[in-house]
Amino acid sequence: MEIKLEANVLSANDRIAQENRRRLAEHGIFCLNLISSPGAGKTTLLERTCELLRGRLRVGVIEGDITTSLDADRIARHGVPAHQINTMGACHLDARMVQKALEKFALAELDLLIIENVGNLVCPADFDLGEDAKVVVLSVPEGDDKPAKYPAIFQRSAVLLLNKIDLLPQSNFDLARVRKDLEGINPGLRLMEVSALHGTGLDQWIDWLQGRVQAKRKG
Amino acid sequence: MWRPGEGRTKPFFPKGMEKPVHELGIASSILEIVTRAVEEKGLQRVTRLKVVVGETTAVVPDALSFAFEAISRGTCCEVAQLEIEERPFRARCRQCGEEFRVEEYRLICPRCGQRDAQMISGDELYVDHVEAE
Numbered sequence: 001m002e003i004k005l006e007a008n009v010l011s012a013n014d015r016i017a018q019e020n021r022r023r024l025a026e027h028g029i030f031c032l033n034l035i036s037s038p039g040a041g042k043t044t045l046l047e048r049t050c051e052l053l054r055g056r057l058r059v060g061v062i063e064g065d066i067t068t069s070l071d072a073d074r075i076a077r078h079g080v081p082a083h084q085i086n087t088m089g090a091c092h093l094d095a096r097m098v099q100k101a102l103e104k105f106a107l108a109e110l111d112l113l114i115i116e117n118v119g120n121l122v123c124p125a126d127f128d129l130g131e132d133a134k135v136v137v138l139s140v141p142e143g144d145d146k147p148a149k150y151p152a153i154f155q156r157s158a159v160l161l162l163n164k165i166d167l168l169p170q171s172n173f174d175l176a177r178v179r180k181d182l183e184g185i186n187p188g189l190r191l192m193e194v195s196a197l198h199g200t201g202l203d204q205w206i207d208w209l210q211g212r213v214q215a216k217r218k219g
Numbered sequence: 220m221w222r223p224g225e226g227r228t229k230p231f232f233p234k235g236m237e238k239p240v241h242e243l244g245i246a247s248s249i250l251e252i253v254t255r256a257v258e259e260k261g262l263q264r265v266t267r268l269k270v271v272v273g274e275t276t277a278v279v280p281d282a283l284s285f286a287f288e289a290i291s292r293g294t295c296c297e298v299a300q301l302e303i304e305e306r307p308f309r310a311r312c313r314q315c316g317e318e319f320r321v322e323e324y325r326l327i328c329p330r331c332g333q334r335d336a337q338m339i340s341g342d343e344l345y346v347d348h349v350e351a352e
Contacts, residue, residue: 007345010248122241126278155324
């Protein structure tokens with residue numbers, strides 16, 4: 001007997017992601033899913049972002065890592081509520097992990113929730129967490145071929161933060177090549193050149209965040 | 220405020236699966252979907268099943284077959300033949316309506332050269348049908 005199913009394999013995840021999205025929308029919270037390979041500088045970028053937004057926006061951070069609470073510790077030092085998810089081996093966060101983590105936050109007291117995904121340019125692209133936008137971080141030392149080699153995440157993101165831009169003169173990183181590759185992959189992607197460590201180029205990032213948070217609040 | 224040792228979120232994994240690699244989690248969801256469908260119909264044994272995997276998903280068909288074989292032992296899918304159909308990444312140009320196969324994720328219309336195309340296939344990940352007895 002043949003049984004026709006046409007059942008989405010990720011439907012359980014997607015359903016919970018929609019619940020997360022609804023819950024965050026009730027509180028007018030703008031939510032980001034921050035994705036990069038390990039070592040691109042996501043956490044340093046978040047630390048800088050928390051500093052720059054202090055007194056302007058109320059930020060919460062969910063940290064995803066295979067193990068340790070090192071990242072949540074770093075964020076918590078900036079006086080920002082942070083919750084660590086340990087995936088214990090899994091290569092990405094899923095919507096259920098985020099759903100549980102949301103219970104740790106006083107959502108009425110947040111404007112912006114940033115979810116730092118497990119360092120990985122591949123698997124996180126498939127898993128909706130309930131975010132409003134994906135932001136991908138690429139760092140200069142990783143090389144200019146990454147958008148061409150890992151296109152899915154660049155195609156699905158709203159912003160590309162090109163980090164460690166201060167290392168450009170010491171490298172053979174070809175910024176023109178990245179721009180050209182991205183024109184084909186995702187012409188709408190906003191590219192921002194930043195150095196989280198030195199705090200350069202972050203104004204446009206902060207402006208973008210504030211704009212999106214305001215738009216979300218108005219519904 | 221988070222403090223060390225507090226409030227860890229235990230990740231959700233399917234029963235019996237503590238450290239899934241990507242495809243193992245996917246295989247487990249497939250097994251769940253299939254088992255439920257077969258039980259609903261009062262059937263025992265799945266002989267075939269077909270899964271559709273789009274090119275842009277982070278699912279590797281060989282790894283998925285391997286994972287599915289590993290986790291289906293002792294279940295209704297133990298002898299099931301898994302067929303995986305891969306769907307290519309295709310898009311439709313919003314300017315001229317051309318439908319085209321997307322090579323290397325470049326959403327550039329081969330007819331009019333515009334970069335304004337919408338994906339029409341390639342992100343599928345679903346169980347199409349099962350054959351059971």
